Amino acid sequence: MTHKPTESELDILKVLWEKGPSTVREVNEILSQEKETGYTTTLKLMQIMAQKGIVTRDESSRTHVYKPAIEQINVQHTLLNKLVDAAFSGSASQLVMQALGQGKASKAELEEIKKLIEQLEGEQK
Amino acid sequence: MTHKPTESELDILKVLWEKGPSTVREVNEILSQEKETGYTTTLKLMQIMAQKGIVTRDESSRTHVYKPAIEQINVQHTLLNKLVDAAFSGSASQLVMQALGQGKASKAELEEIKKLIEQLEGEQK
């Protein structure tokens, strides 16, 4: 059961995934770069997330250290499927084409994707 | 400025994109298959969407006929980018690999994607 994080929760998870275990202040510092965010707002969110089991925290020192309790890949899975279903009429390949079409993938990445496809085609026989 | 539709709004848009211009009843019929949904709930949502400019409606007959006022592809764009940024650390190719990895694409689709990639590689030179 992967809790579907809210938007703000996802923002926080993003930081934790990227930076590793962090304090509220550290997370808030980063979030503040993007958008004015009160310290206690971030704190409260992270407390809620802890309660929901989305993150765990080490309370051994006074400043608690939080880390994600759900894997990035699981959330990716969930959100990806939701998006495919919600906006791409269930067609994953539509989504893929659209994503590639935006030209954000480098040559090396394209090459890698091609390899994956060939591998998949092989399996599928 | 693409209004970012809420989840429920997206459900409704999905129907309108798929079925074309529809009445509230028609939309509600479809939504009800998925999930218990009161008629006036759907009505209200569609009224709000009309007000926001997400849909337009033909009021010439008593039963109004609604149609989308934003293109599916634009919403796909917006949501895709948001997802890449929020859950895939900004890496579109990560998302693509993940999407393909789920094995939901048919052989023909894979082939099509491969063609696209080759075309992109050509352009990029």
Added chain:
DNA sequence: ACATGTCTACGAAAATATTCGTAACAAAAT
């Protein structure tokens, strides 16, 4: 010791999204 700064806890306000009841009216059926 005391002031100052930093931290957690937590209730509650504010903002946003969703659901629904009821009224008014028009159309259709009896």
Added chain:
DNA sequence: ATTTTGTTACGAATATTTTCGTAGACATGT
């Protein structure tokens, strides 16, 4: 004519998410 059915409008109740103020605890510097 009267009743039944289907429709919009719309306020308001709920639910959910986000933001913030305030209190209390602890640590640090003076």
